[in-house]
Amino acid sequence: MDFGLSEEQQQLKTSARELLAAECPTPAVRRAMASDDGTLPELWREIAKLGWTGLIVPEKFGGAGLGMLDMAVLLEEQGYAAMPGPFLFSAAIATEAVVRGGSEEMKAKWLGVLAEGKAIGTVAIAETSDRIPTLAKDGRLSGSKVFAPYANLADFVVVSVRGEAGRSLALVDTHSSGVILNRLRHLDLTRRFGLVDFGAAAAEQLSGGESLHRRILDVGAVAIAADSLGGTQRALDMAVDYSKVREQFGKPIGSFQALKHAAAEIVADLEPARSLVWYAAHALDAMPKEAPRAAAMAKARLCEVYSRGTDRAVLMHGGIGFTWEHDIHLWFKRARFNESYLGSPAYYRERVAQLSAY
Amino acid sequence: MDLNFTPEEDEFRIKVRRFLEENIPKSGLGDGREGREDKAWLARAKEWQRKLYEAGYVAMAWPKEFGGQALEPVRQSIVNDEVVRAKAPYLIGGSGLGMLGPTLISWGTEEQKKRYLPKILTAEEIWCQGYSEPGSGSDLASLRTRAEIVGDEFVVNGQKVWTSGAQYSDMMFCLVRTDPEAPKHRGISYILIDMHSPGLTVRPLVQMTGDRGFNEVFFDNVRVPRKNLVGKLNEGWIVANATLFHERNMLGSASGSEQRFNRLRALAKSIQRNGHPLSEDPVFRQRLADLQIRVEAMRLHAMRQLTDQIRGRQPGIEAMINKLVGTELNHDLATAAMEAMGDDSMLARDEPSVVDKGYWPYEWMFSLGLVIGGGTSHIQKNIIAERGLKMPKSR
Numbered sequence: 001m002d003f004g005l006s007e008e009q010q011q012l013k014t015s016a017r018e019l020l021a022a023e024c025p026t027p028a029v030r031r032a033m034a035s036d037d038g039t040l041p042e043l044w045r046e047i048a049k050l051g052w053t054g055l056i057v058p059e060k061f062g063g064a065g066l067g068m069l070d071m072a073v074l075l076e077e078q079g080y081a082a083m084p085g086p087f088l089f090s091a092a093i094a095t096e097a098v099v100r101g102g103s104e105e106m107k108a109k110w111l112g113v114l115a116e117g118k119a120i121g122t123v124a125i126a127e128t129s130d131r132i133p134t135l136a137k138d139g140r141l142s143g144s145k146v147f148a149p150y151a152n153l154a155d156f157v158v159v160s161v162r163g164e165a166g167r168s169l170a171l172v173d174t175h176s177s178g179v180i181l182n183r184l185r186h187l188d189l190t191r192r193f194g195l196v197d198f199g200a201a202a203a204e205q206l207s208g209g210e211s212l213h214r215r216i217l218d219v220g221a222v223a224i225a226a227d228s229l230g231g232t233q234r235a236l237d238m239a240v241d242y243s244k245v246r247e248q249f250g251k252p253i254g255s256f257q258a259l260k261h262a263a264a265e266i267v268a269d270l271e272p273a274r275s276l277v278w279y280a281a282h283a284l285d286a287m288p289k290e291a292p293r294a295a296a297m298a299k300a301r302l303c304e305v306y307s308r309g310t311d312r313a314v315l316m317h318g319g320i321g322f323t324w325e326h327d328i329h330l331w332f333k334r335a336r337f338n339e340s341y342l343g344s345p346a347y348y349r350e351r352v353a354q355l356s357a358y
Numbered sequence: 359m360d361l362n363f364t365p366e367e368d369e370f371r372i373k374v375r376r377f378l379e380e381n382i383p384k385s386g387l388g389d390g391r392e393g394r395e396d397k398a399w400l401a402r403a404k405e406w407q408r409k410l411y412e413a414g415y416v417a418m419a420w421p422k423e424f425g426g427q428a429l430e431p432v433r434q435s436i437v438n439d440e441v442v443r444a445k446a447p448y449l450i451g452g453s454g455l456g457m458l459g460p461t462l463i464s465w466g467t468e469e470q471k472k473r474y475l476p477k478i479l480t481a482e483e484i485w486c487q488g489y490s491e492p493g494s495g496s497d498l499a500s501l502r503t504r505a506e507i508v509g510d511e512f513v514v515n516g517q518k519v520w521t522s523g524a525q526y527s528d529m530m531f532c533l534v535r536t537d538p539e540a541p542k543h544r545g546i547s548y549i550l551i552d553m554h555s556p557g558l559t560v561r562p563l564v565q566m567t568g569d570r571g572f573n574e575v576f577f578d579n580v581r582v583p584r585k586n587l588v589g590k591l592n593e594g595w596i597v598a599n600a601t602l603f604h605e606r607n608m609l610g611s612a613s614g615s616e617q618r619f620n621r622l623r624a625l626a627k628s629i630q631r632n633g634h635p636l637s638e639d640p641v642f643r644q645r646l647a648d649l650q651i652r653v654e655a656m657r658l659h660a661m662r663q664l665t666d667q668i669r670g671r672q673p674g675i676e677a678m679i680n681k682l683v684g685t686e687l688n689h690d691l692a693t694a695a696m697e698a699m700g701d702d703s704m705l706a707r708d709e710p711s712v713v714d715k716g717y718w719p720y721e722w723m724f725s726l727g728l729v730i731g732g733g734t735s736h737i738q739k740n741i742i743a744e745r746g747l748k749m750p751k752s753r
Contacts, residue, residue, distance in 0.1 A: 001367070001432055001668075002360045003661040069359060240747050255750040257736075260743030267742050268683050271676040275658035276651070282359045297651045349647035350640075358623055358637040358646060 004278065009073050016077035019046075024081045026327045029190060032084035033330075037152055038192035039085045048117025053091045058099065061111035067285035068092075068219065072226040072277055079230030082190045082330045086120050086150035092223045094121030097158040097169055097216050101206030106171065110156065119155045123220070124148035124196050125342065133198060135161040135170055141203035144196060147341070151181045151194025159196075159203065160213055167213045170203040177201065188337040190330055215284075217342060218292055221299035222280045224338045228306035229270070229277050231338070235306075235313035235331045236266045242317055253316075262312045269305040276301055293355040300348035306335040361661075363436075371436050377413055378444040387447045400526050403450035407481035410449070415441075417455055417479055420463065424475035431667045435660075442613040453523065454478035454485035456608040458531045461601045465548075465589045474529075474550070487605075488518040488532030488551065488575065489598070496737050498533075499542045499595060503577060505534035505549065507584070512536075512549060514580040520731065524560045524573040527553050531601065537592045548594035550586040557581075567723045568707075605732045606681035612653075612660040615684065618691045618721070619653045622646070625718070626698055636698055645694055652687055675746035682738035685728045692722035 005013065023043050032040045047053060055071055057063020064070075071092050078087060091114070098110050098121070113119035124145035127133065133143030141161065148157060157172045157179075172179065178199035186193050206212055240263050243254030253259055280298035283291040310332040314321040321328050339345065363371070387402045410416050415437045420426025449455060459478050462471055477483040494501040503516025514534055524530070530551045537545030551558070557578040562570040589597040626637040626646060636642050663677060695718040696703040707716035729735055743749040 001363055001661070001665065003658065003665045004359065006359070240749060243749060251752075252750050254743075255752045257740065257752060260747075260749050260752075261736070261739040263747055263749065264682075264739035264742035267675060267746060268679045268739075271679050272652070272655035272659040272683060274676075275662050276655050278359065278662075279658050282361070286359075287361075297654055300647070301651050301655060346644060349644050349651070352647040352650060353643040356623075356647075356650065358627065358643065 003275070005069075005073065009070060012070065013073045013077060016074055017080065019050075020077055020081035020083060024083050026082070026330070029082050029084055029327075029330060033189040038150070038189070039153065043083075044085055044117055047087070051115075052087070053117040054115025055091065056095055056099065057111050057115040061107060061115060063111065063115040067281075068222060069278065069281040069285055072222060072281035075223050075226035076230035076233075076277070079227035079334075080234045082231065082234070082334055084190045086122060086153055088223050088227060089122045089149040090114070090120045090154070093123045093216060093220045094156070094158050096219045097121075097123070097206060097212070098171070100215060101169060101208040101212040102171070103204070103207070106204060106206075113155075120150065120153045121156050121158060122148050122150050122154040123158045123216070124151070125160050125217070125220075133159060133161050135163045135168075135203055135205065139202055139204070140200045141170060141172060141198040142200045143198055145198075146184065146193075146195050148194045148196045150192050151196050152183055152192055154181075157196055158206070158216070159198070161203070163205070166210050168209045169206040169213050169216060171206060172198060172201050172203045186337075188333045190334050191337065214292065218295035219284060220342050221295040221348070222277070222284060224341060225277050225280065225295075225298035225302035228302040228335065228338050229274055231331050231334055232266065232270050232273075232302075232306045232309040235310045235328065235335075236263065236270065238328055238331075239263060239266075239313040239316040246318075259316055262316055266309045266312055269309060273298075273301050273305050293352060296348040296351040296355065299342070300345040300352065303335070303339040304345045307339050310335045363432075367432065367436060370433065371440065374415065374437055374440045375444070377415075378440055378446055381409060381413075382444055382446050400450070403447070404481040404484075406447050407449045407451050410441075410446075411479050411481070416449070417459060420459065420475065420479075424463075424471050425479045426475075431664060435664050438611075439613050442611075442617050445617070449481075450523075450526075451478055451481045451484055452608070453487055453527075454483070454529075457487060457601045457604045458485050460604050461531070461597060462588065464600055465597045467585075469585070470550075470588065483528040484523065484526060486521050486524045486527035486530050486553070487601075488521060488530045490520045491517060492519050496734060498598075499546065501533055501535060501546065503532070503534050504538070505536050505547065505582070507536070510584045512547075512582040512584065512586075514549075514551065514577040514582060516577050518575040518577075520563075520572045521560075521575050522572045522731075524553065524575050525562060525570070529553060530575070531588070533594055533598050536594075540592060543595045545592055546594040546598070547591055548588040548597040549582055550588065551577075551580065551582050555580045555582070565723075565727065567720055567727075602733065603677075606738075607677070611684065612656040615653045615656055615687055615691065618688060619650055621717075622649070622691055622695050622698070625695055625714075629698055642698065649687075649691055649694060652683075653691075656684060656687060675742065678738070678742045678746050681732060682735050682742070685725065686735060689722070689725040689729055692718055692725050696722050 028040055032038055051064050052074055054063030055066050059065040075088055095114050098107060110119060126147045127145050133141055135141055154174050157174060159170050159172055161168060161170045178201035180197040180199060182195040184193045184195055243259050244252050246253050276298045280294035283294040314328055314332055317328055320326050387399060418427045418429040418434045419431055422428050455478060459475060489498060491501050491503060505512040505514045530553055532549055532551050533546055534549055535545050536547040557580040559576040561574045563572050563574060565571050627635050629636040631639055699713055702713050703719060705712040744751055
C-alpha cells in the first residue's frame with residue numbers, strides 16, 4: 001500500500017514549481033493577459049523542450065509515455081502559477097483524446113507534433129443550445145461550439161457531436177475550409193476562449209463512442225481539479241504572506257484570530273482535497289471502474305474549495321485585494337472558470353449520487 | 359502509487375474479519391451508556407479488549423518487550439478498518455492505547471514502560487486523562503492543580519474536570535503545577551496517579567445527552583510517588599503535547615465517518631418524502647453527495663498519512679487538520695440525519711416509537727462534544743495557523 005506521489009513525481013513537482021517561479025511570475029502572466037493570443041511563446045518552447053507537452057504521448061510517438069498522476073502534478077503547479085496558455089486543454093485533454101481514440105493515421109499526424117509543442121489541440125464541449133453540432137454521414141460537421149479554450153491557436157479541435165450512435169467525439173482540423181473562430185471576451189484573462197463555427201467542415205470520428213466521450217470528460221474534470229488544487233494553495237500562500245507584513249492596530253493582521261481561522265479553514269479544505277486529486281488521477285491510470293466517480297468527486301470538491309479559498313484570500317487582503325493592480329484576482333477569476341467549465345459542483349455531486357446508486 | 363495490499367496483507371484481513379465475525383459479542387456489550395458504573399458491563403468491556411489483544415490485534419506496532427509485536431503500521435490500520443466495519447464494541451482502554459501508551463514509549467523510563475504498557479494492552483488497568491480544570495479549558499497551560507514535592511512524593515491538591523471514564527479508571531495521566539513561580543508553560547509536570555489513592559474523589563457530571571460519561575475529579579493531599587513523573591520536572595508541557603497529538607488523531611478517525619455515512623444513506627433510502635425515498639429528493643441528494651465526497655477525502659487523507667508513517671516521514675500540516683475536519687464532518691453527518699428524520703429526530707430514547715433506538719439524536723449531541731473535547735475547533739484553527747502556517751502568535 002503506497003498512497004501519494006513517488007520520489008520522481010515529487011521531483012517533477014519541485015522542478016515545475018521552480019521553473020514557473022522563474023519563468024512565469026505574475027508580471028509574465030500579465031504580459032500574456034495583455035497580448036493578442038494570451039500565451040507566453042518562450043515559456044511554451046521551454047516546457048516543450050522539457051517534455052511537458054509530450055508527457056502522456058506514448059514513447060513511440062516521441063513522448064514520455066507517463067500517466068495522469070504525473071500530468072496532475074504538472075497541472076497543479078501550473079494552477080499555482082496561474083500559467084497562461086493552452087497546456088491543460090492541449091497536452092492533457094486533446095492529446096488524451098487522440099491517444100485513446102485516434103486512428104493510426106491520426107496518431108501519426110498529430111502525436112509527434114503535439115509532443116514537440118509544435119501543434120496545439122483544443123476541446124469543444126459546450127454549445128449554444130439551438131445549434132448542436134451533428135456529424136453527417138458524409139463526415140461533414142455543422143453547428144457551433146462556445147468556450148473552446150485557445151481556439152485562436154488550435155490546429156485541431158476535439159468536438160463532442162451527436163451522431164446516429166449517440167454522443168461521441170470527432171476531430172476537426174481548423175485549417176480546413178469552413179471553420180470560423182471567434183474570440184470570446186472573457187473575465188478569466190489567464191486563458192483565452194473562442195467560439196467555433198464548423199460550417200460543414202470535414203470531421204473525423206474518433207473511435208470509442210460514448211465511452212471515449214465519457215473518459216475525456218473525466219480526464220478534463222481531473223485536470224481542472226489539479227489546476228484548482230494548485231490555485232487554492234497559491235491563494236492561501238499569498239494571503240498568509242500578506243497577513244504577516246500588513247499591520248493594523250499596531251500588529252501584523254495575521255496575529256488576529258479572525259484571519260488565522262480564515263487561513264486554517266482553507267488548509268482544512270485543501271489537504272484532504274489533495275488526496276482526492278491524487279486518487280482520481282491514479283484511478284484514470286490504473287482503476288478504470290473507479291475513475292468516473294473519483295473524477296466527479298475531485299471536480300466537485302476542488303472547484304468548490306478553490307472558489308471558497310480565493311474568496312477568503314481576497315477578504316484577507318482587504319481593500320488592496322479588490323484592486324486590478326493586486327494579483328489575487330487572477331486566481332479568483334480562474335477559480336470561477338474552473339468551477340463552471342465541464343459542469344458545476346452540483347452537476348458532479350448528482351453524478352456521484354447516480355454512480356453510488358442512491 | 360499502489361493501492362493494492364500484498365497477498366499476505368489480504369490474507370491477514372480475511373483472518374481478522376473472520377475472527378471478528380466469530381467473536382464479537384452478539385448484543386454488543388449491552389447498554390453501557392447509563393453511566394457505565396455497572397460492574398458487569400465493565401467486566402464484559404475488559405474481556406472484549408483482552409480477547410482482541412490475545413488474538414494479536416491491539417497496539418500491534420508497540421515494541422515486543424512491552425507486549426506489542428513491532429509490526430508495520432499497515433497491519434494495525436487493516437485491523438482498525440475491520441473493527442469499524444464489523445461494528446465491534448469500542449475498546450474500554452482507548453485512552454491508554456491511543457494516548458498514554460505512545461507517549462510513554464517516547465518519554466517514559468524503562469521502568470515505567472515495563473510497569474504500565476503491558477497492563478494497558480490487556481485492559482487490566484484503565485487510564486483516564488487529567489488535563490482540563492474548571493478554570494483551564496482552551497488555556498490549558500493556566501492549570502492550577504498543585505503538586506508539591508515532599509520527600510520522595512508529590513502531594514497533589516486541586517481539581518480536574520471533563521474526565522471521561524474516571525468512574526471506572528485505575529490510573530490517570532495528569533498535568534500538575536510543580537513550579538507556581540515559573541512562566542505558565544514551564545512550571546507544569548506530567549505525572550501518573552493511582553485513582554484508588556486516598557484523598558481522590560470522583561463525582562459524575564451529566565452530559566447534554568443525559569448520560570454520565572465524564573466526571574469531576576478532586577485531589578485532597580493525594581500522594582504520588584516521584585518515580586511516577588514522566589519526562590523532566592517542570593517540563594511536562596512538551597510531554598502533554600505529545601499526548602494531545604495522539605488524541606487529535608484518535609478523535610478524527612476516517613473509518614468511523616465512512617460507517618456513519620453508510621448508515622445515513624440507508625436512513626435516507628428508508629424515509630419516504632412526497633411519495634419517494636428521501637434519497638431521491640434532488641436537494642437531499644446534493645447534501646448526501648457532498649458528505650460522501652468529504653468522507654472519501656478523509657479516507658484517502660488517512661491513507662496518505664499511513665503511507666508517510668510507513669516511509670518514516672515527519673507529519674506536516676496535513677496531520678494538524680484531522681481532529682478539526684473529522685469531528686466536524688461527523689457532526690454534519692448526524693445533523694443531516696436529524697433533518698432527514700424531521701419531527702421523529704426529537705423523540706427521546708425511551709419513547710417506544712423512537713427510530714433506531716435513538717442512535718442519531720445521541721450521535722448528533724455526542725459528536726458536538728467531540729468538536730469541543732481535545733481542543734475546540736477554534737483552538738485547532740489557532741494551532742494550524744500558528745504551528746502550521748507560522749502566522750504570528752496573538753498572545
